[in-house]
Amino acid sequence: MSVSSIMMSSHWGREVRHKYLVQESKVLAVVFPGQNYSAERSLLDYAGKVAAEYGCDLLILEYGYQSARAGFKREELDIVVEECKAALAAVPEYEQLLFISKSMGTVIAGRLAAEMGVQQKTSHLYLTPIAETLPWIQQSRGSVIYGGSDPMFSGQYAAEISGLHNIRVYRIDDANHALEVGSVNESLAVLLVIINFYHEFFRDALQG
Numbered sequence: 001m002s003v004s005s006i007m008m009s010s011h012w013g014r015e016v017r018h019k020y021l022v023q024e025s026k027v028l029a030v031v032f033p034g035q036n037y038s039a040e041r042s043l044l045d046y047a048g049k050v051a052a053e054y055g056c057d058l059l060i061l062e063y064g065y066q067s068a069r070a071g072f073k074r075e076e077l078d079i080v081v082e083e084c085k086a087a088l089a090a091v092p093e094y095e096q097l098l099f100i101s102k103s104m105g106t107v108i109a110g111r112l113a114a115e116m117g118v119q120q121k122t123s124h125l126y127l128t129p130i131a132e133t134l135p136w137i138q139q140s141r142g143s144v145i146y147g148g149s150d151p152m153f154s155g156q157y158a159a160e161i162s163g164l165h166n167i168r169v170y171r172i173d174d175a176n177h178a179l180e181v182g183s184v185n186e187s188l189a190v191l192l193v194i195i196n197f198y199h200e201f202f203r204d205a206l207q208g
Helices: 042-055 075-087 104-115 133-135 155-161 186-205
Strands: 002-008 015-022 026-030 057-060 096-101 123-127 142-147 167-172
Touching: 002 075, 015 167, 026 042, 042 057, 042 096, 042 123, 042 186, 075 104, 096 104, 096 133, 096 186, 104 123, 104 133, 123 133, 133 155, 133 167, 142 186, 155 167, 167 186
Parallel strands: 026 057, 026 096, 096 123, 123 142, 142 167
Antiparallel strands: 002 015, 015 057
């Protein structure tokens, strides 16, 4: 496996460093962080590790405001989307894409697949989506994992996607927006369950 960085300038005046791991796969997994949830944190870190275990190449995105340690304004979302498009355009074309996204990243991932015209070859792993993600989930295939106590994704939103044929929906009882529960030990047990869902996602996506 070779590991490199794709360096690009950003709107926030700092270069971003997208991590790119290559093991000569025809499948690229792309990690979209949350607004304040970096790719180094457990949900995304383990998702990337599982992707590598399944032989995928891996592109881990960094947002410009994250690199600049700046605050994020919602009206800057379009800029983030365009910079992520540029990062994806900088790597070779792949036969299949797997988009792994968290929170605000789920909106970016959904938009990117639609706007770049790669929806047909993309499977999504949406982690703790938000209300704005619903239209993108409804035209995607893949999996959604959300917390039963996540104030940003109520049961009403979950009901809107529960009957979709191309989406598996997993609810983690009592989990918050970080998919954590009461104690550290309980959260670690939940994380193990979530990682098993990751394995299901990759097996489904890569088989079909």
